[in-house]
Amino acid sequence: MNITFPQQAPxxxxxxxxxxxxxxxxxxxxxxxxxxxxxxxxxxxxxxxEEDLQRAFEDSRAVIEGAAEQLLTSVGRRPVMLRSGYFRFSDGAPMQGVAS
Known part of the structure; x- marks a missing residue:
């Protein structure tokens, strides 16, 4: 599956x-x-x-889009929801050194 992400604000x-x-x-x-x-x-x-969420998204866009791509690859062309637990328990999620 070919997955891309338009560079639009969420x-x-x-x-x-x-x-x-x-x-x-x-x-x-x-x-x-x-x-x-x-x-x-x-x-x-x-x-x-909203402004704080938008800023965090833009600062970490590549990581968030990468996680969405992993899920889309698994579930096909269905909507995905990335919750905190996904990043906590997913392999390779770069959480070290990320401020919370």
Whole structure:
């Protein structure tokens, strides 16, 4: 499967709270969501406010997109949700030295 990520700002979901970004999997748009908790626990978000989540996402975009790519490879072209536990327990997630 060919997976790419458009360089757009993610969309803030206030009811979750989380950020949703898009992957293109074999040309099909697939929503990927990363929870505020994951951004705070593993990527240095200082609060769950939109601007803090956006900053943490942009600072760690490559790692977050890499995790989404791993999940998309496993589940196919279905939406994925990246929660804190995924980064805590996934192999190769670069959490050493990341401020929380």
């Amino acid at each position: 969309v803030y979901l206030s009811d979750e709270p989380a950020l949703t970004f898009w992957a293109l999997a074999d040309g099909e748009r697939v929503p990927c969501t990363v929870s505020a908790e994951a951004l705070e626990d593993h990527f240095g978000a200082t609060s769950w406010r």
